[in-house]
Amino acid sequence: MTRDYPPGDDPVPEAGITQARPYAERVVAPALSPEPGLTGPASPAARARALPVLLRCLAVLAAGGLVFLSVPPRPTWWLAPIGFAVLGWVLHGRRARAGLGYGLLFGLGFMTPLLAWTGVFVGPVAWLPLSFLQALLVGVACAAIAAVSGLRGRVLWAALLWVAGETLRAVVPFGGFPWGKIAFSQPEGPFLPLAALGGTPLIALAVTLTGFGLGELARLLAARATAPRLLAVPALAAVLPLAAGLGAIPLASAAPDAGEATVAAIQGNVPRAGLDFNAQRRAVLDNHVRRTEELAADIRAGRVPQPDLVIWPENASDIDPYRNRDARERIDRAAKAVGAPIAVGAVLVGDDGLPRNTVILWDPQAGPVAEYTKRQLQPFGETMPMRGFFRLFSAAVDRAGRFVPGTEPTVFPMGPARVALATCYEVAFDGVVRESVANGSTLLAVPTNNATFGRSEMTYQQLAMDRVRAVEHGRSVVVAATSGVSAIVLPDGTVTQSTGLFAPAALVERVPLRAAATMADRLGAWPERAMVAAAVAALVVGLVSSRRERSAARDVSPAAGNDE
Known part of the structure; x- marks a missing residue:
């Protein structure tokens, strides 16, 4: 497939749509490129392509910071969905490798300040490697989210994949480190009562679903895609988790x-x-x-x-x-x-x-x-x-x-x-x-x-x-x-x-x-297992669909295969 974006950062085309550069761009432009080893000032086109990438990097880094600022002792629980809204917007249409990079930056913005306490008396030798490792695992989850961003229902699949990522971080390495679970940022907000129904995974699903729904809604509106059928799903994704949390209040007040x-x-x-x-x-x-x-x-x-x-x-x-x-x-x-x-x-x-x-x-x-x-x-x-x-x-x-x-x-x-x-x-x-x-x-x-x-x-x-x-x-x-x-x-x-x-x-x-046992106690780990299974299934479908789209693009434009 040909690319109109820097390597690793090109959008995945929507299902059924192939993208190829004009013939002049694919054939003439390479012929005019400088010889290997020669350097020169970046062309305006190259700078124009690099600027959006830089802005996206800064956006996800700031989004991770917003999620950190949602964590106590601050009562600003509502910053977490906003952070995920920004993350979802940036990851939409990206390749998995770009998702990994953006997710790593998001994770650094979140984990580095969150885990600063680990270095209070031993310095950065513990704090920075732990923060980087946790951020890298966040990046893995974001790579998977990017891979499903072309599917129908992508907002739900993205939220489920975030839960799967938290499950991974709670297990590896060295017995896991679940300190950065999104549920632990929500002791003040309307999502908290959901803990009585499905524990910390359900809170994480609700927070991220709200955030990704808001991000998708904003992206569509920015693209002037105002058809009700397009806006209905992300709008519901943004609102229903909040309504579910409010509806669960009696369960948390037994x-x-x-x-x-x-x-x-x-x-x-x-x-x-x-x-x-x-x-x-x-x-x-x-x-x-x-x-x-x-x-x-x-x-x-x-x-x-x-x-x-x-x-x-x-x-x-x-x-x-x-x-x-x-x-x-x-x-x-x-x-x-x-x-x-x-x-x-x-x-x-x-x-x-x-x-x-x-x-x-x-x-x-x-x-x-x-x-x-x-x-x-x-x-x-x-x-x-x-x-x-x-x-x-x-x-x-x-x-x-x-x-x-x-x-x-x-x-x-x-x-x-x-x-x-x-x-x-x-x-x-x-x-x-x-x-x-x-x-x-x-x-x-x-x-x-x-x-x-x-x-x-x-x-x-x-x-x-x-x-x-x-x-x-x-x-x-x-x-x-x-x-x-x-x-x-x-x-x-x-x-x-x-x-x-x-x-x-x-x-x-x-x-x-x-x-008495709460519903979360009675269900145990099964809600989390079901979420992870659904997330893995969506990821497989996303990867297969992406491979088919790339294969179709090669068939339409054989010369584009050199750009892979």
């Missing part, structure tokens, strides 16, 4: 069916932020014991109600209380003082000498009675894949741990509640949280430690995930962080209380308990 419980979240704080916070292990433990005893004094004085259960953060005790008698006595003293069971985030050392990131259920009378060990470990933090290879670039890799993952979801019986646990990084993973909640829970607790990321946006991004999980599973969520932000989240995603950063605090709240 009444409690398992009573209520008074919960407390303890934020003891750390002496200083940074990678060496756990060198201050005794001070961190003492902080959480002290703040729990202060809560106990407030209870005795009648200033706050007696909690049924208390949640401590991840790493509240990095001193193994089974091996250290003093740590055990201090935790036991705190539990007795507050008069309620405590979920204690602790680092335990197994018989193999390797650490486990564990939550211990500590009863005020019986002491430690149950454990949950974190199952989804953080690569480059709690584990270090390819340690020898990455050591070539930075000795900081040796600061990564050698933690052993747990294998089973565990529910803690704590007062009237049955508490599911998702420790810190785990809350980003759909399946991990789903398995924990589906294990007979009525409440979800998220003990977390964000001290290694300073005052970055990381903790606010994670709180957005907690809010989405509350709606997805219809559970109140208790977030306890070592240094903030700790919070109490209701089943509709509302935050009733939260703390500041790096300040001791205790949150006490009476929250509803729910045992």
